[in-house]
Amino acid sequence: MINDFIQGIKYALSGFSWIVKPSIRRFVYLPLLINTLFFSVAIWFVATAANRWIAHWLGEKADWVWGTQWLYDWAYPVLSVLIYVTLALVTYFLFLSVANVLAAPFNAWLAKSVEKQLTNQQASFLEMTLWQEIRITVQSELFKLLRFLIVAMPLLLLLFIPVLNGLFPLLWLLFMSSILALQYIDYPMANHGYFYATQRRVLKQNRWQGLGFGLAANVMLFIPVVNFLAMPVCVCGATVWWHDGLRDAATKK
Numbered sequence: 001m002i003n004d005f006i007q008g009i010k011y012a013l014s015g016f017s018w019i020v021k022p023s024i025r026r027f028v029y030l031p032l033l034i035n036t037l038f039f040s041v042a043i044w045f046v047a048t049a050a051n052r053w054i055a056h057w058l059g060e061k062a063d064w065v066w067g068t069q070w071l072y073d074w075a076y077p078v079l080s081v082l083i084y085v086t087l088a089l090v091t092y093f094l095f096l097s098v099a100n101v102l103a104a105p106f107n108a109w110l111a112k113s114v115e116k117q118l119t120n121q122q123a124s125f126l127e128m129t130l131w132q133e134i135r136i137t138v139q140s141e142l143f144k145l146l147r148f149l150i151v152a153m154p155l156l157l158l159l160f161i162p163v164l165n166g167l168f169p170l171l172w173l174l175f176m177s178s179i180l181a182l183q184y185i186d187y188p189m190a191n192h193g194y195f196y197a198t199q200r201r202v203l204k205q206n207r208w209q210g211l212g213f214g215l216a217a218n219v220m221l222f223i224p225v226v227n228f229l230a231m232p233v234c235v236c237g238a239t240v241w242w243h244d245g246l247r248d249a250a251t252k253k
Contacts, residue, residue, distance in 0.1 A: 001208050008181075008212025008241070012220075015237030018114055019229065027110040028232040031103045035231040038099035045095075046088045082159055089156070089172065092221075093148055093179070097141055099231070100183060104137040105130070107235045111187040114239040126193040136195065140186060143196050144179065151175055177214030178203070184217065184234040185210075188242035194250050202249045213241060 019028045100107070112125055128136070155175060158168045181203055189199050203210045216237075220230040 004206070004208035005212040007245075008209035008214075009216045010212075011209070011241035011244075012213045012216035012234060012237040014240050015233035015235070016229075018236035018240070019232050021117075023117065024110070024113055024236070027106065027113050030106040031110060031232045031235065032228065034099055034103040034106075036228040038095050039227055042091050042095040046084070046091050049087060049091075086156055086159065090152070093152070093176075094145075096183075096221075097145055097148075101137060101141050103231060104187075105133060107187045107231070108133070108191055110232060110235050111239045112191055114236050115188060115191070115243055118240065118243045125191045136190065140190070140196050144182065148179060173215070173218060174211070176218055177211050179214070180217040180221075180234070181210035181214035184213070184238035185242060185246070187235050188239040189246070189250065192250070198250055202246055205249050206246060209241070209245065213237070 018024050116122075152175070155168065155171055158164050158171070182199055185199055185203065186196075189195070189202070194202075213234075217230060217234045220233065221227045
């Protein structure tokens with residue numbers, strides 16, 4: 001269990017050594033550009049939108065919402081934090097989903113390039129037209145988004161429940177780790193014709209490695225500068241993970 005968890009972290013971190021290789025680097029630029037653009041926009045959006053919401057709901061309308069000064073003084077900092085956290089978490093995933101859809105063809109090429117080097121150019125991939133690739137990518141992202149909303153909404157409600165809200169950070173971290181493991185293993189597996197249902201099954205069978213990989217990806221996304229590199233790094237790391245440990249599991253029913 002612990003060894004699998006640590007191995008998952010190692011797979012994610014292995015991507016750093018791949019993105020600097022000259023033969024791989026040219027496939028990194030576009031995913032890196034897309035990730036940087038969307039993270040920058042997401043940070044700006046959260047900062048401006050949260051400030052407006054706080055000013056609107058907790059400032060101008062505070063008199064008729066709260067009525068008494070002591071309640072307002074207590075509730076303002078608590079609700080301000082909740083607004084920031086909720087908006088940041090939802091925006092973070094939605095922007096990440098859009099970025100992954102736009103970067104999907106480039107991430108697929110990146111995964112193929114890494115796997116070719118791992119197999120000494122012997123890897124064979126599922127041949128798809130651009131339209132098929134777009135259709136499957138959008139379908140996969142919609143499945144992931146639906147799963148995110150089904151689980152995320154009840155989790156976000158925990159923020160408003162005393163005592164239980166203390167469990168939120170841990171539960172959210174576990175949830176997002178599973179989401180990110182699925183997000184990045186999608187590219188190397190889809191290149192071989194293994195899509196959402198099979199990906200879920202394989203990750204369920206390798207739960208602790210997936211948790212370690214997803215946790216490492218989560219940490220990358222919250223470290224300044226590193227978060228811009230997270231997408232190509234995790235795609236490379238997931239491809240190594242697929243090559244070393246998940247291929248056999250995918251072929252078993």
